[in-house]
Amino acid sequence: MTTSSPLEPVPSFDYVIFGATGDLTMRKLLPALYRRFAAGQVPSDARIIGTARSPLDDEGYRERARKALGDYIKGDEFVDDTVARFLGLVHYVSLNGADAGGHWAGLEAKLATDDAGRVRVFYLATAPDLYGAIARNIDEKGLRTAQSRIVLEKPIGTDLATARDVNEGVGRHFPESSIYRIDHYLGKEAVQNIIALRFANPMLERMWDRESIDYVQITAAETVGLEGRGGYYDGSGALRDMIQNHLLQVLTVVAMERPSSLDADALRDEKVRVLTSLKPLDAGNLGANVARGQYVRGMAGGHEVPAYREELPDAAPSNTETFVALKAEIDTPRWQGVPFYLRSGKRMPEKLTEIVIQFRASEPGLFGEARPGSRLVIRVQPDESVILPLFVKQPGNTFGLGEVDAQSALGEAGRAGFRDAYEGLLLDAVKGSPALFVRKDETEAAWAWVSPILQGWATAGSGPEAYAAGTWGPESARALLAQRGHHWVEDLAA
Numbered sequence: 001m002t003t004s005s006p007l008e009p010v011p012s013f014d015y016v017i018f019g020a021t022g023d024l025t026m027r028k029l030l031p032a033l034y035r036r037f038a039a040g041q042v043p044s045d046a047r048i049i050g051t052a053r054s055p056l057d058d059e060g061y062r063e064r065a066r067k068a069l070g071d072y073i074k075g076d077e078f079v080d081d082t083v084a085r086f087l088g089l090v091h092y093v094s095l096n097g098a099d100a101g102g103h104w105a106g107l108e109a110k111l112a113t114d115d116a117g118r119v120r121v122f123y124l125a126t127a128p129d130l131y132g133a134i135a136r137n138i139d140e141k142g143l144r145t146a147q148s149r150i151v152l153e154k155p156i157g158t159d160l161a162t163a164r165d166v167n168e169g170v171g172r173h174f175p176e177s178s179i180y181r182i183d184h185y186l187g188k189e190a191v192q193n194i195i196a197l198r199f200a201n202p203m204l205e206r207m208w209d210r211e212s213i214d215y216v217q218i219t220a221a222e223t224v225g226l227e228g229r230g231g232y233y234d235g236s237g238a239l240r241d242m243i244q245n246h247l248l249q250v251l252t253v254v255a256m257e258r259p260s261s262l263d264a265d266a267l268r269d270e271k272v273r274v275l276t277s278l279k280p281l282d283a284g285n286l287g288a289n290v291a292r293g294q295y296v297r298g299m300a301g302g303h304e305v306p307a308y309r310e311e312l313p314d315a316a317p318s319n320t321e322t323f324v325a326l327k328a329e330i331d332t333p334r335w336q337g338v339p340f341y342l343r344s345g346k347r348m349p350e351k352l353t354e355i356v357i358q359f360r361a362s363e364p365g366l367f368g369e370a371r372p373g374s375r376l377v378i379r380v381q382p383d384e385s386v387i388l389p390l391f392v393k394q395p396g397n398t399f400g401l402g403e404v405d406a407q408s409a410l411g412e413a414g415r416a417g418f419r420d421a422y423e424g425l426l427l428d429a430v431k432g433s434p435a436l437f438v439r440k441d442e443t444e445a446a447w448a449w450v451s452p453i454l455q456g457w458a459t460a461g462s463g464p465e466a467y468a469a470g471t472w473g474p475e476s477a478r479a480l481l482a483q484r485g486h487h488w489v490e491d492l493a494a
């Protein structure tokens with residue numbers, strides 16, 4: 001696995017962003033590129049070329065980019081002189097990417113170079129139904145070079161059929177080896193660390209199976225609501241927005257067999273095996289395995305917040321789920337019978353992404369009664385860390401037991417590393433390092449598992465259960481675990 005370390009130089013490149021006036025570019029992509037520039041990792045002859053339909057020139061776009069950096073780069077990271085030099089790399093072409101008759105000559109002119117080996121990255125940050133047409137135009141206008149890659153933002157489609165359409169549309173014009181499907185959770189330090197924890201520590205590797213592990217929880221909880229993205233989110237929901245991509249990617253890393261190497265395809269082969277071994281969830285078994293909810297008014301951050309429906313532009317009735325919890329099972333000898341509980345929701349009590357590995361309880365023995373099993377917690381955010389509570393002897397000349405946390409930070413405050421997962425991934429695409437991107441068969445296997453759940457909901461006719469904003473979701477999410485005597489981590493800790 002070769003990925004961008006914070007200070008490793010990358011070759012000269014042109015980054016062409018389709019959707020350059022959008023929220024993602026302003027909030028994530030430009031700040032990530034700025035930070036890498038400020039760290040000295042971006043060559044001074046790099047070019048960042050934004051494109052969208054809006055009629056802007058270079059200066060007009062730089063003004064917007066400067067404002068975005070002001071909004072999203074805080075404190076002493078925003079340095080006037082560095083920002084000015086960064087903006088010197090930034091250009092803009094007004095172009096309808098889906099229209100062959102658009103101003104492609106303008107983009108071609110911006111990309112002019114004498115260096116045949118210069119890396120070209122096309123980053124597609126528009127609605128995914130435009131990806132096929134944009135890829136075709138890039139190709140037919142002769143802009144795809146031997147050193148070109150195309151990065152596709154999520155979502156790749158809205159179900160298996162549309163995902164295949166996107167993949168085939170782009171695949172007609174770019175070889176799979178140069179298609180980089182981004183999932184920013186794979187850029188998170190703690191998610192990558194799961195691979196190291198599992199395979200660099202023989203103690204954990206030996207215990208990583210059904211003999212030792214009782215169940216696994218993967219939580220991605222957010223405090224925010226719609227953040228003005230209601231138009232997109234109401235057509236998506238938590239299952240498509242978070243589970244199909246981010247949480248299933250985390251699950252594959254937790255559950256995969258030891259890959260033969262850290263090469264991209266060795267890793268991705270193992271991840272696909274996990275996805276294709278998931279036991280199907282469909283209309284026949286959803287009731288016992290899936291809970292879904294939608295938040296109603298409640299408290300968040302100490303003040304009252306509106307219901308999901310009230311946040312929608314026209315306060316329309318909606319059956320979109322803002323919370324999902326489900327029980328996944330993996331049909332392999334390693335994981336037979338071990339539930340993997342996945343959940344994600346908006347307007348939860350805290351912003352928390354973590355993986356909990358619940359080990360089996362001990363037998364009664366030297367220290368008396370059976371004790372609960374140990375719990376390894378891999379915290380992805382807010383503070384990247386690994387926590388392993390251990391039983392130790394309490395002070396004094398007796399053998400009474402107490403629990404202490406063996407805890408290690410995975411990142412240090414103020415370290416020279418990546419502040420945001422996009423930073424490393426954007427430069428991995430420049431380097432031609434696809435290990436932390438999602439291969440076509442992975443994304444389709446994930447949709448093949450998720451689509452029957454969506455169909456099951458559609459035929460069930462019922463909607464999501466209500467939960468108050470600021471709580472951990474509907475009661476049915478607790479009931480899902482209670483069937484097996486299991487508990488979500490916040491209840492375990494209580």
Ligand SMILES: NC(=O)C1=CN([C@@H]2O[C@H](COP(=O)(O)OP(=O)(O)OC[C@H]3O[C@@H](n4cnc5c(N)ncnc54)[C@H](OP(=O)(O)O)[C@@H]3O)[C@@H](O)[C@H]2O)C=CC1
Nearest residue numbers: 019020021022023024052053054096097098125126127153
């Ligand atoms: N925002 C986020 O946090 C995240 C977004 N995503 C995904 O990224 C993609 C972009 O999201 P987001 O930035 O929020 O969306 P926005 O609606 O904010 O931006 C869409 C962008 O696409 C441009 N655009 C639309 N049609 C065309 C076209 N035919 N040719 C060229 N440009 C076009 C728009 O500019 P103009 O109108 O000027 O053409 C605009 O720059 C979506 O697929 C979204 O699901 C994924 C993860 C997170």
Ligand SMILES: O=C1O[C@H](COP(=O)(O)O)[C@@H](O)[C@H](O)[C@H]1O
Nearest residue numbers: 154184220222241242246353381
């Ligand atoms: O892709 C998405 O992820 C964010 C959550 O990302 P995180 O890195 O802050 O955990 C989510 O808010 C958004 O709805 C979704 O599209």
